[in-house]
Each structure stands twice: as C-alpha cells, then as structure tokens.
Amino acid sequence: MADNSIRRGMGWATMADVAREAGVSLMTVSRVYKRPESVSPRTRENVLKAGARLGFLPNSVAGNLASGKTNMIGIVVPSLRNSNNATSIQGMADYLRQASYHFMIANTGYSLEDETAVVKAFVQRRPDGIVLTGTRHGQETVDLLKAAGVPVVETWETKGPFLDMATGFRNYEAAREITAHLIERGYRKIGYIDYPAIGLTRYVERLAGLKDELKAAGLPSGQIVSPLEAQDLYQDASSFRGGAVGLQMLQGKYDIDAVLCASDILAVGALFECQRQGIAVPRQMAVAGFGDFEIAAEVHPGLTTIRTNGYQIGWNAAEMLVQRILQPDADIPLRDVGYELVTRGST
C-alpha cells in the first residue's frame, strides 16, 4: 500500500494522484478541471496530461458535497410513456444540457402519495431545482419542498396559486375557444370526453371552459362522459381506447354531432372509432382534441385541436430554474406559452 490515497476508493485516480503526478498541489488540479482559465497555460497542460495518463475523471459526488451544488434537477411527471409529457421533457433536457445540468426523473402515476415519495427521495439528493407537473400536490409534498428551500417550477398551467414559479398555458380560455369553433362550424350537439375527475386542475379548467362556452351559446352542456380510470392515464394505449369507448358512451346516452376530447390521444381514439363505424368525419361527426400532439396532423382527416408548445414549457421550466439558481433572489414571473386553435379536416 505505497499509495495512501487508494484505500477505500474504487480504484479511481483522485485529484491527489494527479497532483502528485504533475508535481503541483491538489488545488491546482481542482482549478484545472473547474476553471481552466484560472490556471497558467503551462501548468494546465501539465496537469491535463497527468490526468489523462492516470485516466482521471473528477468525482462529481465529492464536488457536490464540497460545493453544496449538484447541478442536478429533479423532474416529476405523472407518466413516462404518455406522449403528453415526452415533448416537454425533451425541452427540459435540451435546455439543461447546454447549461451543463443533468436531471433525474420519476413518475407518480397520478398518485399524490407517490408524488410525495418521489419528491422526498429527490430532496435527499439535494437537487438544485425541481420541476413538477400541474398544481395539484399533497400537503406533505408542499411542506417538504418548502423546508428544502429548493427552487420549484410547476408546469402546464397558468392559474395559481403556485408554490414558486410556473409556466404553462390558459387551459380554460383554450377550451372556450375550441368550443366556440365547433359552435361556429354549426355543430349544436357537442359531447365531451373527459379525463377522470381526479382533481387535475388543467382538466378541471378545460371542462369549465367547455361548459361556460356552451351555456353562453344556449346549448346543452351536460353531455359529458369520462371513460377512463385514474390508472389508465398511465399510458397512451388506454387513452386511444378511452376515446373509442367514450364515443360509444356518448352515442348511447345522447344525440351528438360533435365530440371534443380532453386530449388529442382521446380524440384520435374517437376518430378511429368513427372509421370503424363508417361514420363520415366531419360530415356526420366532428372530432376535436387538445394538445396538437404529433399524430394530430398525421391522421386522416387531420385533427382540429388546440396547439400548445409543450417543448417550450419544458424549456422554460428548465430556464427558469437555472436563472433562479444563478440568482437566488431573482423574481421570476409566470411564463404563458400561449395556445393556438388549429383547424383541420376533422371539424
């Protein structure tokens, strides 16, 4: 055991090893890898060569402990295989990458208990920031985040109150707008396929927008079905099927000539069901969705929907966190990414 520095370690070369090899102090090595410009070129080259010779890679864990910064973001989403979030996650990933942050991610399956567990596990790893989906959180989660004092962004909504920062779009207004579009197109018997009523405020908002717009037009506003169970939201497959089943439910209960859905996947499911039943879209039945997922433009006929910029939401969330991290007392206002009615052949 001539080399005192490899005792409990895992065989890795450490900065001390590199320092010895290069004939400089440990701190110089640290500087070379952290702020290369703060070291003279000559020394820097020597150290880098010594490091390469030893196969040295800085141990971030040690650095994190010493500096109190982890350069790690925790992302909490309801589901990983729901296309709803994928684009948004990619937006965060892209921003974080260029800002030299990494992220851990975990899903809650729409359960508040699981969300608390996830947040607790994350907080123990001392992330520099946390992204949550939506604004519905258990009290324990809220307390945990408050105690941790970690920057938090909530996504997909613009209606507070928020824990800290937020970015999203106006779900209520968007729902009114697409409903108004259906009415303007001449549809009078409009059904709605909703997500399970588990208190997700973004869907509560959409439903409220639909109802208010229908009422304002003097149309029936109670033609609503909710074919999914909470656990179905976990993956897209159920939502496709939910759209089909939802349409059947509407057909059984009401006389409808248009169906609006809480998400594009539901709407595509309903559209497929129309194809199976031989119902002409949009002549006999209009179909409209929410989200403008990639598939919306590809189905035939194309799906009328509300376009929201999920990628931008993710990008924003990451950017807001990093801004706050770099400038802890910055006041970071809500960012509304907007929405846009996209009319296609289905209405």
Next chain:
Amino acid sequence: MADNSIRRGMGWATMADVAREAGVSLMTVSRVYKRPESVSPRTRENVLKAGARLGFLPNSVAGNLASGKTNMIGIVVPSLRNSNNATSIQGMADYLRQASYHFMIANTGYSLEDETAVVKAFVQRRPDGIVLTGTRHGQETVDLLKAAGVPVVETWETKGPFLDMATGFRNYEAAREITAHLIERGYRKIGYIDYPAIGLTRYVERLAGLKDELKAAGLPSGQIVSPLEAQDLYQDASSFRGGAVGLQMLQGKYDIDAVLCASDILAVGALFECQRQGIAVPRQMAVAGFGDFEIAAEVHPGLTTIRTNGYQIGWNAAEMLVQRILQPDADIPLRDVGYELVTRGST
C-alpha cells in the same frame, strides 16, 4: 455562531444536529436512517422524533461519497420523445423504483459524439450502473466505460459482441418472420421503408432478415427506400411523415403491393397515406410494421407487426444491473425477451 455545524452548509440539519438533539452519537442516527432494525426501538423512536423536530432529511450526496455507492443508474437513449423508447424507460423506472434506485437519463440524438459526452458526464457522477441503447458505440465511449468499471447493459439487441450485459430480441429472425408472413399472404412485390443507414445494428439486422427471406422465396429484394435523415429519428412526427413519404417513393420507383416498415410509426404513416390516396388496405396494399407500439392496435385497419416487449427489456436491464451491483462477480447471461408476429387487418 453557537452551532458549529452550520458553517458552510445550506441551512440543513445534519446527523450531528439530530444526534445532539436526541442525545446519542452520530452513528446511531446514521443507523436509524439506514438500517433502522439495527437500533433498539426506544432509541430509534427518540432519534426519529428528534429528526422530525429538526426537519432532518439525510443528505444522500454525503452518503454517496462516504459509501462509494450512489444508488443511481444512468440511462442513455437516442431520443426522449420517440415512443420507441418510452415503454422501455417506464420498465426501468418501475424496476428501479421498487429497488430503491433512481436514474438520470440523457439522449444522444443518435450521435456517437453526443453519446460519449453523455457517458462521460454520467461516469463523473459515479452511477452504480449504466444502460445503453443498442450496440453501436464510439471507441471513446467504450474506453470510458471500461475504465470506469461500471456495470453496463445494452438493450434491444441479442447479437453481440457486448460490452458487458445485454437484453433484447432477435431482430434478424423477427424480420424474416414478418416477411414470410407477407409472402404467405400472397404478396409478391414487397417494398421496405428503412431507417437511415447510420449503422444502428438492430435496423441493419432487420434489413438483412427481410432481404434473406425475400431471396429465399425468389422475390426481388432491392425495393428499399430510406426517407428519413438521421436527425429525423429524434421525434415521432418525422417518422409518421417518413412513412407517408416512403410510400410515395416506393410507388414512384417500383410496382409494389405490400410495404414493410422498420418501425410501427413509419408503418402508421404509410397507412395514413394510403387512406389519403384512397388505397384500400389490405386489398390493394398491405402494410406491416415493427414493434407493436400502442397505436398499432388502434388504427383502422389494425397494423400487422412484430410485437416486442419493450417494457420487459427495460425491466430486465434494470434488474440485471441491480443483480450485478449486489453481486459484482455474478455472471449475468443475455436475456432474450422474444418476439411475436401479430397479424391484424392491414395484411
């Protein structure tokens, strides 16, 4: 500065604080949070109460440094918004969660350089294991992983050589099987919509399987188009469109009565294009895919495809890593999750 323990810290209570509060030693506190059963119930209660009073949450970063274990897995995927991987990621997430591991994830955009960068960044954080997608990796990546000595699983393929462990299915055989199905159904003019030829071995295998099966049947095996660029693989939207464009390309160059696609998303795109052109599927044109993604069962007509268990691949990968971590010298053999031809209305 009465309290010596909060100097550079971030305001968090530490085990030392809890120890003082509970009147025990620091080690007892550590044990309470790590192996509660190794502490007497009475002491444990006291410590937990003291911890709760101080809002204590163990700092994993410090624990990681001291123990040399991070309970963290690094997952490297080509893209985050490609449904190809989402199910597999969920499989890993579900296994890792119940095993008390967390994961970081990063995407490479199918670039070897980016993969190296990602792996390097991961390795610096000292994950206990790493999951890679596919078997095509740059030399630098390979060297890095070898030097790190971290357990690695490669996914989606069963044909080595592998860096370490692997789980996937037999792409070549699966492609032969679905091609044979088309031939058996009476199709003789079979076109293939391929992914970009960037050396992804799983797609190389599929193409080889198709060609060999066609040749064995004495059919033309060169009717192949590749409508996508490498960067298009990044998201599903391009693949839908690629399927449509690919079909048009095949129609322009060849006289085909069936189209097989390197993935379901391409196939669905081709199917939608048939709908737009008013081509009857499967009477005038058969369409087949690869993967049995969720949408395959939902389109009309349903898509004939190769079902693979992406969720299981993810689950396996995580399980294999954890096994190896717990038992470093264990020999963990390749796991083939198999595949299954699923025939639906499109052929």
Next chain:
DNA sequence: TTGTAGGCGTTATCAT
C-alpha cells in the same frame, strides 16, 4: 446495541 476514529474526494477560504 452503541460509540470512536478516520476517511470518502472535492471545493472555499485565506495566504503567499
């Protein structure tokens, strides 16, 4: 079952 001592590999701070 509980405690003591020492170290994990890096960074902050203060000197030089």
Next chain:
DNA sequence: ATGATAACGCCTACAA
C-alpha cells in the same frame, strides 16, 4: 497564479 488547510455530511471499521 498557486498552495495549505479546513470543511462538506456521512459511512466503514473497529472497539466497547
């Protein structure tokens, strides 16, 4: 520009 020293908060190893 470089170095010496003391943390960062926890865990391993060993002792009591």
